[in-house]
Amino acid sequence: MSDHALVIGGTRFIGRHTVSELLDAGYEVTIFNRGTHGNPFDDTDAVAHVAGDRTNESDLRRASLRIDPDVIIDCIAYKPRDVHAATEIFNDVDAYVYVSSGAAYGEERIPKREDETPLQSCSVEEATDDTDSSYGPRKAEGDRAVFAAADRGVNAMAVRPPIVYGPHDYTERFAYWVDRVDTCDRIIVPGDGSDLWHLAYVNDVAHALRLVAERGTAGEAYNVGDGHAPVLREWIDLIAAGCDTDVEPVFASDRELGTVGLSTDAFPLYRGYPHLLETAKLRELGWEPTPHERTVPETVAEHRRSDRTGREHGPEREVETRLIGVLETIA
Incomplete structure (x- = not known):
């Protein structure tokens, strides 16, 4: 029986390519989102859809009762509480992978390394803010939520891309x-x-998310970017x-x-100031950029x-x- 992956998000950009990556690798795939954007997988029975708001913990718990995923790829966790909720609700999955960001880094270094470069701090106000200025701090706090979940025994990991480009990029x-x-x-x-x-091609990000889910180490973060x-x-x-x-x-x-x-x-x-991410840690898992x-x-x-x-x-x-x-x- 194939492993079952739940992609939180899954229809717009990184999530869309991640669903295709998982399908190509033989996974059963379910997407969880509100359904407010067009679903490119509507015409196939290979991808199931569970409707719900990921910021609503009750919706997320109902989804967990409907399906029993082996892997969670969390593409739309924009606030730390989203990561805390998902890692608590799906605490027994084989892998939870959070899509973080290179913006999480709090110091300008060349290159930025996962285990050396400090992360941004995040105030209580920033953690619940919706503005662009708090994006990096919120992603950094999401990383810390991943680390805390790993300390509790959850196989949780983070992937940090810089700006992502490629087909279906709605950010433009x-x-x-x-x-x-x-x-x-x-x-x-x-x-x-x-x-x-430093940029990252969207299919390379999707491939990184799958590889980290399959081969990554709990509590670790992995940079991804063009070669x-x-x-x-x-x-x-x-x-x-x-x-x-x-x-x-x-x-x-x-x-x-x-x-x-x-x-x-x-x-x-x-x-x-140059923004460059070291990707050696991800390459050790067998990842190569396109x-x-x-x-x-x-x-x-x-x-x-x-x-x-x-x-x-x-x-x-x-x-x-x-x-x-x-x-x-x-x-």
Whole structure:
């Protein structure tokens, strides 16, 4: 009989790919969510669905009575109490894996290592907050909830991805750059294009979640990220190759961006200090990242089929065009 995996979430992005990863590995899969988003697995009997709100402990307990999963992959635990509840309700599963984040780290180190780099602190107010500023602290406190569960005998583990990209990415941060490269001849790139923000391909994250569930150690966290961490101007080249097009990057300093009311922070995937995760610990479990020669074309192909542009996550094209004109005048 196949192992049964319960994916909390499971229909949008990381969860969607995780369900496919588990199915390909021979698992029986059930997804648990409110059903407010379209279910890409509606047309198959291979994936069962239990409706409920994961923030409601009663819903989660009812789900635990309906199914008896071997593995829990928790994709939508955004507050520490979510992790505490899940690890208490499903305390006897073979594996509970929490999707944490590279944002959980509390110090700028290059690279950030699971067992060395301190985590963010999390106040009582932050633990129940819903704003972006508390995201990292909440994820860090979720990690500590995993560690506490492991101390109680729960086989609980965490996986920490940085920003994730790939097909069906509803966050659209990577989509902004795909759209610009795919539709424009010249684009503004903040700074000199050398900023580094380690990313992770969504299928690699899904594979990491399964491997950690099968081979990970209770109470441990595992970073996941691309094998090579391109700087932004390299991403532009990779995307151009994936789009089979040419694009001219026009680099602009903060001072130059300021002439049209912009700053480097106005652009997605810009980061003043490098964000790089060490992934050796995950590799020891047998995980390997997918080359960019595959990840970027696959991302571009799905992007073109979708109606996502990512334009709301960066400067308006009219402002960008105006800045290019200003820089041409200066030159």
